[in-house]
Amino acid sequence: MSHAKVMMRLCGLVGPLWGVMALAVTAGMAGHLAAIGVPVAGMLAVLAASGADGLPAYGGLLVVLASCAVARGVLHYVEQMANHYIAFKLLARIRHRVFAALRRLAPAKLAGRCRGDLVSVITGDIELLEVFYAHTISPIAIAAGVGGVVLALQAAIHPVFCAMTLAAFLAVGAAMPLVANAASGKGGLEFRGRLGALDAYLLDSLRGLTEAMQYGVARLRGEEFFRRSGELADSERRLKARSGVNQAVMSVVVWVFDLVFAVVGLHLLYFQQVSLASMLCALVLLMSSFGPVLALASLGTGLQQTFAAGERVLAILDEEPVVEPVDAGRAPGGSEVDVRDVSFGYGGTSVLRGVSVAARPGSILGIAGKSGSGKSTLLALIMRFWDVDAGRIEVGGVDVREASTHALRQAESLVEQGTHLFNESLADNIRIGRLDATDEEVEAAARAARIHDVIVGLPEGYDTRAGELGDVLSAGERQRIGLARALLRDAPVLLLDEPTSNLDSLNEAAVMRVLADERESRTVVLVSHRASTLDVADAVVTLEGGRVSSGAERRAPRALS
Numbered sequence: 117m118s119h120a121k122v123m124m125r126l127c128g129l130v131g132p133l134w135g136v137m138a139l140a141v142t143a144g145m146a147g148h149l150a151a152i153g154v155p156v157a158g159m160l161a162v163l164a165a166s167g168a169d170g171l172p173a174y175g176g177l178l179v180v181l182a183s184c185a186v187a188r189g190v191l192h193y194v195e196q197m198a199n200h201y202i203a204f205k206l207l208a209r210i211r212h213r214v215f216a217a218l219r220r221l222a223p224a225k226l227a228g229r230c231r232g233d234l235v236s237v238i239t240g241d242i243e244l245l246e247v248f249y250a251h252t253i254s255p256i257a258i259a260a261g262v263g264g265v266v267l268a269l270q271a272a273i274h275p276v277f278c279a280m281t282l283a284a285f286l287a288v289g290a291a292m293p294l295v296a297n298a299a300s301g302k303g304g305l306e307f308r309g310r311l312g313a314l315d316a317y318l319l320d321s322l323r324g325l326t327e328a329m330q331y332g333v334a335r336l337r338g339e340e341f342f343r344r345s346g347e348l349a350d351s352e353r354r355l356k357a358r359s360g361v362n363q364a365v366m367s368v369v370v371w372v373f374d375l376v377f378a379v380v381g382l383h384l385l386y387f388q389q390v391s392l393a394s395m396l397c398a399l400v401l402l403m404s405s406f407g408p409v410l411a412l413a414s415l416g417t418g419l420q421q422t423f424a425a426g427e428r429v430l431a432i433l434d435e436e437p438v439v440e441p442v443d444a445g446r447a448p449g450g451s452e453v454d455v456r457d458v459s460f461g462y463g464g465t466s467v468l469r470g471v472s473v474a475a476r477p478g479s480i481l482g483i484a485g486k487s488g489s490g491k492s493t494l495l496a497l498i499m500r501f502w503d504v505d506a507g508r509i510e511v512g513g514v515d516v517r518e519a520s521t522h523a524l525r526q527a528e529s530l531v532e533q534g535t536h537l538f539n540e541s542l543a544d545n546i547r548i549g550r551l552d553a554t555d556e557e558v559e560a561a562a563r564a565a566r567i568h569d570v571i572v573g574l575p576e577g578y579d580t581r582a583g584e585l586g587d588v589l590s591a592g593e594r595q596r597i598g599l600a601r602a603l604l605r606d607a608p609v610l611l612l613d614e615p616t617s618n619l620d621s622l623n624e625a626a627v628m629r630v631l632a633d634e635r636e637s638r639t640v641v642l643v644s645h646r647a648s649t650l651d652v653a654d655a656v657v658t659l660e661g662g663r664v665s666s667g668a669e670r671r672a673p674r675a676l677s
């Protein structure tokens with residue numbers, strides 16, 4: 117995306133805050149003009165005090181000087197306050213939009229994406245946009261406004277002064293930032309990208325710390341981390357070095373313009389084209405009016421990073437979801453699940469080919485098959501995390517592509533192989549299934565999932581925090597918390613992906629008994645490798661090579677005692 121486009125898009129996000137932006141710009145312009153008024157009034161006061169003709173009384177000029185100084189302070193405060201108000205309101209708006217986009221993209225588009233990089237976008241990149249909203253948009257408008265007034269004043273003194281001031285402003289405020297920007301190349305983008313990659317590497321390493329230590333690769337990963345941070349530091353050093361050179365060149369250019377202006381002014385004075393007061397007035401005007409254009413110039417290399425951050429944030433906002441949510445669709449009219457002649461592949465790699473299975477209300481459909489045969493994929497398609505390539509899936513008589521996404525999510529509950537626990541209390545982790553559930557309902561679900569006794573055995577019981585990634589519990593306990601969540605939700609369709617893979621046979625049998633009871637009021641689709649788990653199913657289909665290799669066999673489920 118070009119910088120101009122990024123800038124337009126970021127400006128577009130200002131939306132309802134344009135009024136405050138106008139206040140910031142107006143206060144900024146008035147403040148800078150007041151700042152210019154201080155040395156000009158001071159210089160004229162000195163001339164008036166020394167007896168120069170045609171000037172107001174120096175007492176009056178001193179009053180103007182004092183007023184400008186006070187106004188400068190007040191106006192600067194108003195400008196900063198308005199700018200930061202906009203910036204922080206906007207950052208909140210942008211965060212909301214990014215989270216909404218992530219909800220739209222999840223889970224299909226986020227599968228396989230670096231979480232650390234996402235964290236870096238959500239925190240660092242959005243934070244950096246503050247520079248754009250508080251220190252970029254209004255400085256550009258202020259420089260244009262103040263520049264216009266100064267040029268008009270210079271034109272009133274002498275057209276040559278006006279032309280020289282224009283040349284100085286264009287060189288410092290436009291040409292130099294553009295050159296600096298071009299010289300930085302993709303440095304800003306490279307830096308933000310490296311920062312995101314480093315965050316991702318660190319998060320990955322922390323998550324896999326036990327494995328890394330066990331296999332003796334912790335040191336290697338540590339060295340790789342330092343190598344990458346070294347590269348990041350180099351990128352930053354290059355950016356800062358460019359920025360330093362720009363600042364130095366800029367100061368030299370400003371002094372050259374001041375010097376040339378003074379020489380030309382003296383020349384015009386010598387040939388009596390201007391009075392001494394006018395010449396000094398024009399010179400002080402020029403020297404004191406570089407502030408706003410210098411603010412623009414200093415944006416040069418820093419802006420690279422801001423644009424890079426903006427581009428990464430906009431890329432998330434622009435990303436199209438794999439599955440378009442349906443707002444005004446029908447709600448599933450029951451709990452039967454009908455998978456008809458479904459084919460599906462991930463980006464061209466075929467996983468399911470012409471699969472047809474049906475699960476009726478009040479029954480458990482078991483799905484067996486080797487690892488990688490597409491069992492979890494089938495559940496993901498029933499959840500409509502992805503859309504089928506061919507065929508159709510109906511839940512409660514409604515094609516999932518036409519069903520309201522919200523209603524579909526309400527109708528289905530999925531317990532995945534790995535249950536994610538948030539670092540909150542165990543009660544809150546279960547309550548995710550239904551946020552308005554009472555403590556009694558949470559406890560009932562935990563009892564049904566055979567995890568209640570484990571929880572009350574912990575020192576803080578249901579108030580125990582699950583730890584990061586749920587690490588205070590074993591895999592089997594996490595799995596049962598996931599099941600408790602799903603039972604609490606009480607959705608008509610219950611999809612279970614290896615719900616007993618981490619359970620011992622005692623707990624497996626207990627959980628199976630719960631499922632046998634649960635079947636009465638809903639449809640259950642149960643994926644498992646274990647024959648003992650699938651014993652509870654009313655029918656079992658086996659997936660092999662992307663196809664159903666053995667059809668749904670009706671059979672009497674094993675009596676569970």
Ligand SMILES: Nc1ncnc2c1ncn2[C@@H]1O[C@H](COP(=O)(O)OP(=O)(O)OP(=O)(O)O)[C@@H](O)[C@H]1O
Nearest residue numbers: 227228462467485486487488489490491492493494
């Ligand atoms: N998000 C994804 N992107 C690309 N390929 C995927 C994705 N998810 C799964 N796959 C691939 O699709 C195939 C089927 O995966 P799936 O998880 O459905 O198998 P499974 O039968 O549930 O396996 P297991 O019993 O090991 O859980 C595998 O080859 C897997 O690598």
